[in-house]
Amino acid sequence: MQEEVKGEGYILQYDPETGTKEIKGSGEYPYLIRYDPETKRVDFIGDLALEGPKEYKPIKDLLNGIVNAEPEPEEVTLNLRELGFSNSSGIHMLSKFVMKIRKKKGMQLVVQGSEEIAWQAKSLINLKKLLPDRLTLELE
Numbered sequence: 001m002q003e004e005v006k007g008e009g010y011i012l013q014y015d016p017e018t019g020t021k022e023i024k025g026s027g028e029y030p031y032l033i034r035y036d037p038e039t040k041r042v043d044f045i046g047d048l049a050l051e052g053p054k055e056y057k058p059i060k061d062l063l064n065g066i067v068n069a070e071p072e073p074e075e076v077t078l079n080l081r082e083l084g085f086s087n088s089s090g091i092h093m094l095s096k097f098v099m100k101i102r103k104k105k106g107m108q109l110v111v112q113g114s115e116e117i118a119w120q121a122k123s124l125i126n127l128k129k130l131l132p133d134r135l136t137l138e139l140e
Contacts, residue, residue, distance in 0.1 A: 009050075010058055023058050025050070029085070033059055035066065040073045042066070044083040048090035056093045063097045067104060075108040076101070080120060081140065091123050098130045110136045 005012040013022045019037035031046035113120040
């Protein structure tokens with residue numbers, strides 16, 4: 001049975017059988033963040049135009065939970081190919097996530113993006129600079 005928590009502007013759903021987590025944001029810019037623990041992949045869909053750290057907290061908590069999981073994952077994938085927009089606060093949150101992974105000596109990060117989405121082509125390169133040896137950037 002799926003568990004659900006409603007927060008201000010979002011719904012967090014958790015499936016205890018599979019470990020899958022989803023954060024659904026409502027409002028002017030809807031979004032969906034989906035984590036699959038089997039593949040260690042996080043899909044970002046929609047637009048991230050939230051107001052600062054407080055509104056990004058559920059997403060940040062989800063990402064931090066992945067990095068701090070036991071056993072520690074060898075590789076984590078962020079699939080941003082369907083993320084049409086991210087404001088500077090969203091990009092900052094992703095940068096801080098990369099810096100957390102940098103502290104985990106053996107963890108690899110794959111970031112999947114789209115060359116057709118202007119902000120991704122420009123901004124995702126900067127994530128690679130934060131973790132040059134262990135971040136694989138896949139732009140299609």
